[in-house]
Amino acid sequence: MTGASDREKPRKAPVQARSRATYEAILEAAARILEAEGLAGVTTNRVAERAGVSIGSLYQYFPAREAILAELVKRMRLEMSARLIAVSEGARHLPLEEAIPQMMAAAIARYEAEPRLTAALEEAEARLPRDAEVLTERRRARDAMIACLTARGVAAPKEAADDLIAMTRGMVRGAQAARGAVDYARLRARIARAALGYLTYPHPD
């Protein structure tokens, strides 16, 4: 149902210290290349070389190129959902006008920290077969958003959650695609405004 096969799972869990270091070195190398050159730059040989590891070692840990990307994507989603959930809990008693800006800020935090890598990973995610764990994390993030809205009496909270997430993503990507440095403080403010505007604008009936 999810389409992910063994090709996307790490081949063996690295238990020993040396193993662990190699495993992480490979992921780190892949992330750095991804960041600098995009998906197409991530070839198995280059990753291995950059990680200071032989190509054979790379394939000891990852059964296919895709598995490296899948692991990075999974970690990104985990980070994102964790942050969103943390904020949603911390903001439990705040009114919509204060909770939403915090949620939106959490949603784009990773884009702020690593714009290029995050964008490349989202692209990778779209290309990879659907992965159960990734879907789970996306769901958890979405559920946090839905809960946040539901608790504040927002109508059609699921739809709204999806729309807010999509708007946000669009706006960060738009800002990052433009030439020049991004002013994230302003961007956060605009995204918050867009979100609140969307949520408070009267429905037609």
Next chain:
Amino acid sequence: MTGASDREKPRKAPVQARSRATYEAILEAAARILEAEGLAGVTTNRVAERAGVSIGSLYQYFPAREAILAELVKRMRLEMSARLIAVSEGARHLPLEEAIPQMMAAAIARYEAEPRLTAALEEAEARLPRDAEVLTERRRARDAMIACLTARGVAAPKEAADDLIAMTRGMVRGAQAARGAVDYARLRARIARAALGYLTYPHPD
């Protein structure tokens, strides 16, 4: 400054009828493959084959694979800007609440008509070196949006135009990425609401 070299320009302007037909056949073939299989499916040999043309001929008209994609991207941008400009003129005397929905509808019209091709072309656009003509069309579309907002007294109209475009794109892409058929009528309504919410929500001061 724009990064586009001769690789992205058609090699020769096809003036004669037969040339013209070949040229268009190549573009059409590329578009159909792009739609069906995404960017990776568009190989020069397959495009030539599908167009019923020899690979040698393809290279008579396009100096490189990228040039084919660049031309398709340019046309997409042209279409989009044309539509937006037309609507902005037609809506000149409408109030914001009516003009914005029309503008937003124009902005996503191409996504509605050819979702897969449009998405693939945007992806191609991101991968290609920046092209002067493409940038021009984007600017024209943006200017139409800006004018529409300025005429209605919107504050920070440039920023707002960019944000509206980005939000819109995010929301269409989000809807299309989700499983299942997209209900475009509802989507248009939500996008319009998001836009109006964004524009009317009070600025902090």
Next chain:
Amino acid sequence: MTGASDREKPRKAPVQARSRATYEAILEAAARILEAEGLAGVTTNRVAERAGVSIGSLYQYFPAREAILAELVKRMRLEMSARLIAVSEGARHLPLEEAIPQMMAAAIARYEAEPRLTAALEEAEARLPRDAEVLTERRRARDAMIACLTARGVAAPKEAADDLIAMTRGMVRGAQAARGAVDYARLRARIARAALGYLTYPHPD
């Protein structure tokens, strides 16, 4: 049902003279390597090199390594069945004692002419997915054998045909596996004797 997919079919029929020459050069090179080093020696790069052709050209004509082998196997089977059929027709009016030696000689002719290549091709045949044309040729050869036996009143002709073919193959392979040069005249005589012995030995009842 036969298991052969596009991987085993030549990719394009070579029509032009240059094309044809390349195609044949590839097959010839593969045959020579097969003969000298066995199946494992037949790598696509080595075949291409030996054929004096680039690896890309090889893949223009054959979609996979297996397709080269499949084509060689097919030709071998064609040759074998053609020879057997020809002999069976030429021997139509001969008695069993004369027809059988001729049939057996036909059956091993290719082993005589190219012992190592023929053995290697049979091994390749066993490894490849079943191919419709190959099966057809095998059937044609078998049918010729069956007809030959039926016409002479042999009991259980199908079974006998299969057994004769199997015995023959065993004996040639055995002789060729032994050290030293094979005396094919003697071998033919022994095979003929084995066949006639098998056919004339009284059935238990």
Next chain:
Amino acid sequence: MTGASDREKPRKAPVQARSRATYEAILEAAARILEAEGLAGVTTNRVAERAGVSIGSLYQYFPAREAILAELVKRMRLEMSARLIAVSEGARHLPLEEAIPQMMAAAIARYEAEPRLTAALEEAEARLPRDAEVLTERRRARDAMIACLTARGVAAPKEAADDLIAMTRGMVRGAQAARGAVDYARLRARIARAALGYLTYPHPD
């Protein structure tokens, strides 16, 4: 002269009980993989894993992949020759018509018991450098056959022994290569008939 080097010999004689168990586990694992997937499936890492042994340990007992296969081949030949010799002795006082069916049955017994493994091991044998012990066992089996024939006044007994062995092998392999389950009782009968026919058919002079 025989071509076998240290690569085909077990590295150390496993004397202690634990060593012995490991050694046997490796061979057993290799045999099971060989049976299930053929020669190509037998990779050193998979054998080690299946044997529940580290790859390093495997190389303690066998200097190379080939050595594992060589040992299995040797055992097969040992089994075969032992069986044939036993039968030839048990049948010492039987006439040709009774002795030969017993000998032939002995010759194919291992194919009956483990068709796939036996076939794979013969293939392995053909690929491996000639090994002295294997040759010895083959000679012993052949000598038993020769003795059996000589004792019964068969002309050219060496040649006949080789031919019988070769025919037999051809017929079993033929039967096993065909689709469907093999009826070994019938097969044995046919092989016996072929052998007796071969032996009793009058020589030309």
Next chain:
DNA sequence: GATGAATGAGGATTCATTCAT
């Protein structure tokens, strides 16, 4: 003795592009 991490040569295949005909 045992372990298993690491190695890297080598194999199959693709695809943008050139150029002789």
Next chain:
DNA sequence: GATGAATGAATCCTCATTCAT
């Protein structure tokens, strides 16, 4: 002008073997 045969760098991946721990 058109054709399509030819090119070869680049990519993914396997597997026998070694050696530090």
